[in-house]
Amino acid sequence: SMATAMALSIALTATFLFFLQGLRVEAATFEITNQCADTVWAAASPGGGSQLAKGQSWSIQVPAGTTSGRIWGRTGCSFDGNGRGTCQTGDCNGMLNCQGYGQVPATLAEYSLNQFQNQDFYDISLVDGFNLPLSISSCKTIGCLTDINSACPDDLKVPGGCKSGCARYNKPEYCCTDGYNSSDKCKPTNYSMFFKDKCPQAYSYAFDDATSTFTCPGGSNYKIVFCG
Numbered sequence: 001s002m003a004t005a006m007a008l009s010i011a012l013t014a015t016f017l018f019f020l021q022g023l024r025v026e027a028a029t030f031e032i033t034n035q036c037a038d039t040v041w042a043a044a045s046p047g048g049g050s051q052l053a054k055g056q057s058w059s060i061q062v063p064a065g066t067t068s069g070r071i072w073g074r075t076g077c078s079f080d081g082n083g084r085g086t087c088q089t090g091d092c093n094g095m096l097n098c099q100g101y102g103q104v105p106a107t108l109a110e111y112s113l114n115q116f117q118n119q120d121f122y123d124i125s126l127v128d129g130f131n132l133p134l135s136i137s138s139c140k141t142i143g144c145l146t147d148i149n150s151a152c153p154d155d156l157k158v159p160g161g162c163k164s165g166c167a168r169y170n171k172p173e174y175c176c177t178d179g180y181n182s183s184d185k186c187k188p189t190n191y192s193m194f195f196k197d198k199c200p201q202a203y204s205y206a207f208d209d210a211t212s213t214f215t216c217p218g219g220s221n222y223k224i225v226f227c228g
């Protein structure tokens with residue numbers, strides 16, 4: 001009958017919409033704000049780059065399922081009208097509109113979206129060293145807000161930043177490579193402990209997972225603040 005056909009059609013439409021809702025995979029928004037006194041040139045992989053004076057923000061949309069994404073701040077940059085130039089720290093192949101990863105040392109906000117059991121994983125990494133304090137806020141806020149540069153041991157100091165033991169010496173025991181490529185073999189060192197003491201929530205070496213990896217439900221949005 002007409003009524004049955006109508007009811008069936010409504011039921012089918014409802015079912016279709018229900019599945020569409022379940023399958024819709026949303027992008028995540030990252031809002032990046034500079035609270036540092038000086039200008040920061042934000043870099044994002046994926047995402048590009050943007051010059052941020054104190055108090056300015058830049059938002060990017062990142063596709064669901066993105067893995068190994070990272071965001072960091074570049075300091076002491078000068079770019080020409082075509083967006084070509086250099087930065088003292090975090091330089092991204094000389095391009096304002098960053099494509100790929102940047103130079104060490106730089107404090108990194110890292111993330112992988114919609115992974116195991118549809119969780120987002122995120123962290124702050126000092127594995128390659130530090131240049132700027134930053135925080136990440138989502139379902140939980142984590143931060144590395146200490147000025148590590150002013151406390152940096154002389155042998156790790158570079159203009160505008162503080163290299164990790166790994167970035168400075170490139171030794172397997174600091175970088176967790178070669179014979180040290182597992183969590184049982186790669187342990188904290190006096191260099192990684194210097195960073196961990198300053199920023200207990202941040203990765204200080206490659207296998208520092210237990211205290212440095214954070215999760216939020218897939219579909220979360222993120223705020224990243226330099227110096228705040």
Ligand SMILES: *[C@@H]1O[C@H](CO)[C@@H](O)[C@H](O)[C@H]1NC(C)=O
Pocket residue numbers: 153190191194
């Ligand atoms: C770590 O130990 C090495 C070797 O003992 C020493 O030269 C270096 O200054 C130490 N670094 C820190 C940050 O304590």
